[in-house]
Amino acid sequence: MTENDLRELLDSEAARINSPAFIADDPVQFPRRFTSLPDIEISSLLTSAIAWGNRKMICRDCDRMLALMDNSPYQFMADGEFELLPDDDNIHRTFFNRNLKHFLRGLRAIYACYGTLAEFARHHHIADEEYPAWKLVEEINRQLAVANGGNTDSRCLPLNIKNTALKRVNMALRWLVRDDGIVDMGVWNDVLKPSQLYIPLDVHVADTASELGLLTRSTPDRKAVTEITGHLRRFRPDDPVIYDYALFGIGMKL
Numbered sequence: 001m002t003e004n005d006l007r008e009l010l011d012s013e014a015a016r017i018n019s020p021a022f023i024a025d026d027p028v029q030f031p032r033r034f035t036s037l038p039d040i041e042i043s044s045l046l047t048s049a050i051a052w053g054n055r056k057m058i059c060r061d062c063d064r065m066l067a068l069m070d071n072s073p074y075q076f077m078a079d080g081e082f083e084l085l086p087d088d089d090n091i092h093r094t095f096f097n098r099n100l101k102h103f104l105r106g107l108r109a110i111y112a113c114y115g116t117l118a119e120f121a122r123h124h125h126i127a128d129e130e131y132p133a134w135k136l137v138e139e140i141n142r143q144l145a146v147a148n149g150g151n152t153d154s155r156c157l158p159l160n161i162k163n164t165a166l167k168r169v170n171m172a173l174r175w176l177v178r179d180d181g182i183v184d185m186g187v188w189n190d191v192l193k194p195s196q197l198y199i200p201l202d203v204h205v206a207d208t209a210s211e212l213g214l215l216t217r218s219t220p221d222r223k224a225v226t227e228i229t230g231h232l233r234r235f236r237p238d239d240p241v242i243y244d245y246a247l248f249g250i251g252m253k254l
Contacts, residue, residue: 001212007235010232010235013249014242014245017249018242018245019182020182022183023183025059027048027055027058028185030059030062030063030066031043031185033071038111038116038117041117041187042073042074044176045117046073047066048172049095049155049157049168050062050091051171052168057092061092064091065100068091068097069081077104078111085100099153103153105144105148106144106147106148107140108147121191121192122191124139127191127196131198132173132192133166137169140157144156144157157169162222163222165225166222170197170199170200170201173192174200174244177194178239180242183245195233195238195239197241198225199229199240199243200241200244201220202220205228205244206220206224206228207251208247208250209224212250214227214228215227215228
């Protein structure tokens with residue numbers, strides 16, 4: 001396949017998948033329920049945190065998790081109501097109420113100090129970083145640990161910052177930053193530019209990228225994310241992760 005053929009394929013598939021019809025079966029539907037920035041941010045982080053496995057199951061469990069929060073994630077967090085949740089009730093696969101509580105303790109501290117996660121990100125100058133998502137997670141993890149007596153929890157956010165592909169946070173940032181008015185929400189377009197985003201990489205995307213010659217690494221890690229995104233930036237330097245939709249669509253056909 002020539003370079004032009006590849007770009008035409010990617011552009012065609014991105015346009016096909018990046019449509020309003022995509023929303024109903026994807027976790028992006030949950031932050032899109034809200035209008036206030038804190039609710040959008042918190043629901044983006046929490047729903048992306050459990051977005052692994054079967055999509056139908058993910059959406060079912062995201063819906064259930066938000067229902068636990070009275071469908072008012074910011075208020076539920078700010079009021080500390082999460083502390084009343086029984087630790088051992090399951091939310092999604094290996095994510096339990098105790099993990100949700102760990103997450104919300106840290107987020108509560110962040111919001112008490114900064115008002116929004118966007119302001120927290122600006123305070124830590126993530127836009128100045130080559131890898132802004134990894135810097136953001138590093139800073140959030142620091143807050144989570146302080147709020148939880150020094151304890152960490154990899155069920156909330158990855159701890160191996162050096163190597164992790166950071167798939168779920170990169171997906172949440174796609175939702176928050178991209179602003180084409182179709183699927184993604186663009187509420188953080190004054191925090192980061194779409195050009196600074198990295199591809200949300202899971203095994204399926206890695207397999208598709210390998211088939212297309214966009215990836216040579218065999219491990220879906222941070223270096224693989226960098227490799228794929230570097231190739232995609234050749235086609236759309238202003239918005240490389242538009243092709244997340246394309247890799248998803250092509251992967252469904254392979």
